[in-house]
Amino acid sequence: MPAILVIDDNPAVATALELLLSLHDIDVVHAASPADGLLRLRNEDIGLVIQDMNFETDTTSGEEGVALFHQLRAEHPDLPVILLTAWTHLESAIDLVKAGAVDYLAKPWDDRKLLATVNNLLELAQAQRDLAQERSSERQRREALLGGHDLRGVVFADDASETMLALACQVARADIPVLITGPNGTGKEKYAEIVHANSSVRSGPFIALNCGALPADLIEAELFGADAGAYTGANKPREGKFEAADGGTLFLDEVGTLPLAGQVKLLRVLETGRFERLGSNRERSVKVRIVSATNADLPALIAAGRFREDLFYRLNGIELRLPPLSARPRDILPLARHFLPAGKRLGEEAERTLQRYPWPGNVRELRNVMQRAALLARDEVVSVADLGLPAISAAARPAGTDEPDRAAIEAALDRCGGVLSQAAAELGLSRQALYRRLDRLGIARD
The missing domain is CATH 1.10.8.60 (Helicase, Ruva Protein; domain 3)
Incomplete structure (x- = not known):
């Protein structure tokens, strides 16, 4: 953890602060002058500055402290600064707080308040570093995902979506069937397009069939095609979806609605790559990547005898389980x-x-x-x-949208002596989440 730099010409002040903070495992370094303090900042890992307002003998104007603060701000704009002040230049300290200092403490200081302020600032600085690192990693991951794959223009910002998109692109490279599950309206066909667009057959056709939108007696003809005269109204041969998708991907949406007879025929094609058109005795051969989707509970349908277990395992080479939007x-x-x-x-x-x-x-x-x-x-x-x-x-409301109100947050802060990490744990929040709520509600962090 970065150290705290105390800039004060009084060795007794530095010793007292070092003793107090070291009892709480906080490292302290001391600089006796503004010039020495600025030099240490350039060469050492400092997370917080505690600075005096006067340095020369018999000086009480606070002008040196004001000048030092502005130098700190110019060279280290994000570094938190606490001012040590006497009542004679309290007004100057208040002006500096308005200019960006995080707090001021009057001499002699209150140990409890100083510790709470220091702990909160160090925790905030660590949270900001963690957040910056997290955002950097997230940005790098997303740039790699967007730059290295065809996501078909999908719009996303949530980590859950990023994880699922990365998995879809990963499984796309393997020549195995993919089963996409999830509630209605979650974008299962879009994910099927992403699997196809990043697969070895992406130059081939992408053919979609909504199994739930067809009458049961037409499913077989839609899948495998039909010769002329195969059924009433079949005046000429027609190509089925398997033939149309040869060399590419066949997307079977709402596959859980397939009738059992259609399931048997589909299973045979998946096992052999061969099929016959309706009304024909000639076998045809195709090479098709199968991606299927359903919002149904297929294991429950299997238990009810409405879906073949062997077909389920043929379709479910790997499953992409899409989360609802609320998740x-x-x-x-x-x-x-x-x-x-x-x-x-x-x-x-x-x-x-x-x-x-x-x-x-x-x-x-x-x-x-x-x-x-x-x-x-x-x-x-x-x-x-x-x-x-x-x-x-x-x-x-979706889980996680309720949050503690102002009264609950202030009560937790009071019980925890102003230490934000303890208050966050009591409220069931991360430190970053508590910081955001404090800022939104206008609650001071000390």
């Missing part, structure tokens, strides 16, 4: 803005409403809401009323 809340606003036409933007309260809503219909519902809101908005700003969302009860 990836950082995607909500980027998607909402993406769905708005040019010239329209969200108002602040509308943004908060979108983030609080549970989105049972997932991305599809969000797209429909934004398209409707764009039509209803009378000017460029989309309001809450334009969204037309129902009132949301606390019980209906």
Whole structure:
């Protein structure tokens, strides 16, 4: 952990601070003059400065402290600075706090307040370093993901989406079937397109078939094709989806709705790569990458005798389980803005409403809401009323959207003596989450 630099010409002050802080495992270095302090800052890892306001004998104006603070700000704009002040130049210290100093402590100082202030500032500095490192790593990961793969223009900001997209691109390279599961409206077909676009057959066709949109007696003809006269109205031969997808990817959406007879035929093709058109005795051969999707509970359908277990294992070479929109809340606003036409933007309260809503219909519902809101908005700003969302009860909100209010936060800070890490743990928050709430509510950190 970086050390604390005490800049004070009085050795007794430096010794007292070093003793107090060392009892709490905090390293302290001392500089007896502004010049020495600036030199140490250039050569050592310092996380916080405690500086006096006067350095020369018989000087009480505080002008030296003001000059030192401005030099610190010029060379180290993000370094937190605590001022040690006497009542005679309290006004100067207050002016410096307005200029960016984090706090001032009157001599003689209160040990409890000084420790709480120092701990909070060191924790905040560490949290900022952690956040910067996290953002840097996140930026590098996303640049690699975006730069090295075709994501088909998908819009995302949440870590859960990034993880799933990275997995989709990874499994795309393997020549095995992929089963995409998740609630309706989560973008299963988009993920199927991503798997195809990053696979070895990406130059081939991508053919989609919604198994749930066809009558049971037409499924076989749709999958495998039919010769002329195979059924009433079949006046000429027709190509099935397997033939159309030869050399590429066949996407079977809502595969859980396939009738058992169709499941048997599909299983045979997956095992042999060969099939016959309806009404034909001639076998045909294809090479097709299978990606399937369902919102159904296939193991439950297997237990009920409505889905073949051997087909399930053939389709489920690897599973991509897409989370609902409520489980990836950082995607909500980027998607909402993406769905708005040019010239329209969200108002602040509308943004908060979108983030609080549970989105049972997932991305599809969000797209429909934004398209409707764009039509209803009378000017460029989309309001809450334009969204037309129902009132949301606390019980209906997505997990993690409720948060402690001002009274709960202030009570926790009081119980923990102002130490933010302890208060955050008591409130069930990370330090960064507590810092954000303090800033939003205007609660002082000391």
